[in-house]
Amino acid sequence: MLTKIKILVPVKRVIDAALKPRINKTKTGIESKGVKYSINPFDDIAVEEACKMRKSHKDLIESIHAVSIGSLKAKEVLRTALAKGVDTSSLVDVGDEEVEPLVVSKILKSFVEREGSNLVVLGKQAIDDDSNQVGQMLAGLLGWSQATNAAKVTIGNDGTVEVEREIDGGVEIVKAPLPMVITTDLRLNEPKFVTLPKMMKAKKKPLEVVKPQDLNIELTKKLETISLEEPASRKAGVIVNNVDELISKLKELKAL
Template sequence: MSKLRILVPVKRVIDYAIKPRVNKANTAVETIGVKHSMNPFDELSIEEAVRLRERKKVPVEDILAFSAGPAKSQDILRTAMAMGADRGIHVVEEKAELEPLCIAKLLQKVVEEEKSNLVILGKQSIDDDANQTGQMLAGLLNWPQATQASKVDIEGDTCTVTREVDGGVETLRAKLPMIITTDLRLNEPRYASLPNIMKAKKKPLQKKTLADFGLDGEKRLKTVRVEEPAARQGGGKVESVDGMISKLKELGAI
């Protein structure tokens, strides 16, 4: 049985508690002067990687946190290391918002260079909600995948993943190496304690560029326009069932 070498991609996004605002040009969500943090689904991924080590069912040799984005992304990598990741790789990219396919290609090269045999990543990031990177990476590597995991168990080289589906749960089993994407019910991420935050400052954080991996970040999609959703209209009250039926007929609902 080989030891686990876990790769956990993380992304810097607008904090989940902040209400997004569209910029004045209607081209994107406003990010200047807005609080950012680690994508919530990626927090689950880091937590699960650390828990796999703590369970001691399978020896974990390395937990590598990876992020691609502006210089400030190193903050979330340090947070990941404070939560338990051993080291980090930061692909610095200030100009472009990298698309899922580019990220998947980056991760493919990192997996090959680092000899990772398990990738745990959030099912989606809360900024673009693409939900594509994990699936694309599985396709590029030709690895089995289990998406939206609510429970992960590894024994030997066999990984069993439980995922919630409409009307129940589905259990998947596959041999490592494997791709797993995480859902909200998987675990409760721990807070990074002050001592661990201090220790994380001494953990290795390697900086690279897209060119180091032979990629240019060329965009294949163009955002035409971004608009805020229309304001919801207020509801109304009716005095009786007959009144409700009359109102629904008036609105053309029945």
């Protein structure tokens, strides 16, 4: 008899991907006031994939639980996840505190143990810090198999999970039994738009709020942002007429 799958999907509230971030006046971070926020695009893909798994394997997927770490405003991204088909959700209220990847991984580990999850599906990175570390750290803390940058996920009849990953040389296929951590890439799927009726129904689904101390997690910091600056403006390119001229220009720039 195959083991039932309980999926955990972490989601993060970030500045909307359509906006260009602005550095704040103190140059210590991104300006967060007066800007639109939404679910991290890679996490949106993770939610969509978890819901697709259930549609394809109704008898195998037992539950989907979403977790977000942030201020109370992060409830909106959890409601979006619930509207897409997630069953239950939890918000770890840390206020406006920035939580580093290792602490995020420890918090998610506590939810895996609490919910009895045996599959974690999350975005490969958040578009605000671009760390791309949480999935790998979580797998390490749990001692589970991991498949990063997933472009296609297939759950076999024997309970093993096959993941296709796009790499420089083409496509790499990895396969492992549960429990497992999967991080999602852009080409895995295209998230569907959530309709208003579904958002209204999502308000009736469970959304609990807990504090880090409820999970015996301490919000320690090991990194400090000294300053943040805009990248230098790119200089205009130069058109060359032949290879000799190209080599000459590269030597002038000391690129050769």
